[in-house]
Amino acid sequence: MAPDDGxxxxxxxNGSRGAYQWMEAEFDALLRDLLGVPGEVVRTDVAHHPEIxxxxxxxxxxxxxxxxxxxxxxxxxxxxxLARGGRLVVRAATPVxxxxxxxPLHPDDEDDPFVFRLDLSELGMSSVRVVFGRDTHSAxxxxxxxxxxxxxxxxxxxxxxxxxxxxxxxxxxxxxR
Numbered sequence: 001m002a003p004d005d006g007x008x009x010x011x012x013x014n015g016s017r018g019a020y021q022w023m024e025a026e027f028d029a030l031l032r033d034l035l036g037v038p039g040e041v042v043r044t045d046v047a048h049h050p051e052i053x054x055x056x057x058x059x060x061x062x063x064x065x066x067x068x069x070x071x072x073x074x075x076x077x078x079x080x081x082l083a084r085g086g087r088l089v090v091r092a093a094t095p096v097x098x099x100x101x102x103x104p105l106h107p108d109d110e111d112d113p114f115v116f117r118l119d120l121s122e123l124g125m126s127s128v129r130v131v132f133g134r135d136t137h138s139a140x141x142x143x144x145x146x147x148x149x150x151x152x153x154x155x156x157x158x159x160x161x162x163x164x165x166x167x168x169x170x171x172x173x174x175x176x177r
Contacts, residue, residue: 007034025126040127042106042119049113053083056114056132060143060156063135078154081105081143090118090130098122105130118145 002008011027013019032039061078077093084102091102103122109115114132121127128145135142135155144153 002031002035005035007031009034022124025124028126040117040129042117042127043108044106046107046110048087048107050083052113053088056088056141056143057081057083058141058156060141060154062152063155078156079143088116096123 009027009031011023013023016023029039059078059080079090079092081088081090082102083089088105089102090105092099094100103118103120105116105118107113107115108117108129116130116132117127118130119127128147131144133142133144134140135153138155140155142153142155144151146152
């Protein structure tokens with residue numbers, strides 16, 4: 001709604017298959033177009049902060065609440081955040097190839113290195129903001145986003161080091177033990 005501009009938008013669906021995935025993005029784009037507001041874009045002008053990666057790399061899962069049913073269907077096994085090729089990537093244990101391969105996390109706020117944007121255009125969806133912080137109940141590490149327009153928080157325990165920092169010994173050194 002944009003009452004000052006005389007614009008309101010109400011959306012209905014007749015049970016269209018998968019509407020929860022595309023409907024929010026379509027109506028967000030329509031409202032932005034009506035208001036003349038540009039869409040949210042993935043920024044390339046914000047620097048990465050590898051010094052914080054150890055704090056956020058790890059596995060994150062949805063808390064066991066029935067209210068997270070839609071999120072649980074989308075991310076039943078949660079997500080993993082890892083460093084790959086000099087950048088942060090988030091991937092999910094899912095049959096969706098793009099999510100299983102992993103999508104890069106793009107820094108989205110020059111003042112806060114824990115704020116990222118995830119580009120979901122490969123899936124026909126708009127980008128979403130991803131913010132790392134703490135769970136308000138347990139103080140455990142958490143990742144917060146609004147995937148498909150539904151706010152969700154995943155709780156986790158980060159790895160002690162990003163994967164990129166883990167070095168394997170050469171095979172011959174392992175065999176010598």
